[in-house]
Amino acid sequence: QLQLQESGPGLVKPSETLSLTCTVSGGSISSSSYYWGWIRQPPGKGLEWIGSIYYSGTTYYNPSLKSRVTISVDTSKNQFSLKLSSVTAADTAVYYCPRHTYYYDSSGYSRIDAFDIWGQGTMVTVSS
């Protein structure tokens, strides 16, 4: 059974870079049927998609975060990672790594479908 597990520091200082890794077990990250994403949820608030990556390295990011986000994949370790630079208190949140399916629209562009398997999430606090 496929499982995802987030790991990384729970406390990051303002202006520094938040770094998280998601380890995939029970299946291969190199599946052609899925993308791998990052979603966050500030305390008491809703879900925000950060970005996604395909096993080949193709990425797409939330436009509002794009200037600060880098997502990478290491297929040899069955892992993918998130880096968010210049963090502030507004980046304090639970960070989730879910797998998601995708489809092609009428113009041939890929679109995110559903996030079907999620990691348990990891709380990251931005504070000095």
Add this chain to the structure above:
Amino acid sequence: QSVLTQPPSVSAAPGQKVTISCSGSSSNIGNNYVSWYQQFPGTAPKLLIYENNKRPSGIPDRFSGSKSGTSATLGITGLQPGDEADYYCGTWDSSLSAGKVFGGGTKLTVL
């Protein structure tokens, strides 16, 4: 402010039916698939509905999804106390700020 609009809360008695709405526009719900998620406090969201009205394996048929124009609806019949949770809709937005977007979430209370 979320791109998709959901009611902050809904409530109903056990055994009853409840619907949760998700309103968007032609750039998102109107031309893309909608998915629905259930989230209990302190846990990760769980996929309930994908591609507007399909249920993943293991999701009871008490949960249903539909879409009409630029709105989508999650329906839950035979409400149980264990259904009390937050529910989120999500879809792709094809506007200039393209990306995956979610509703603000709806708190379901089973009275």
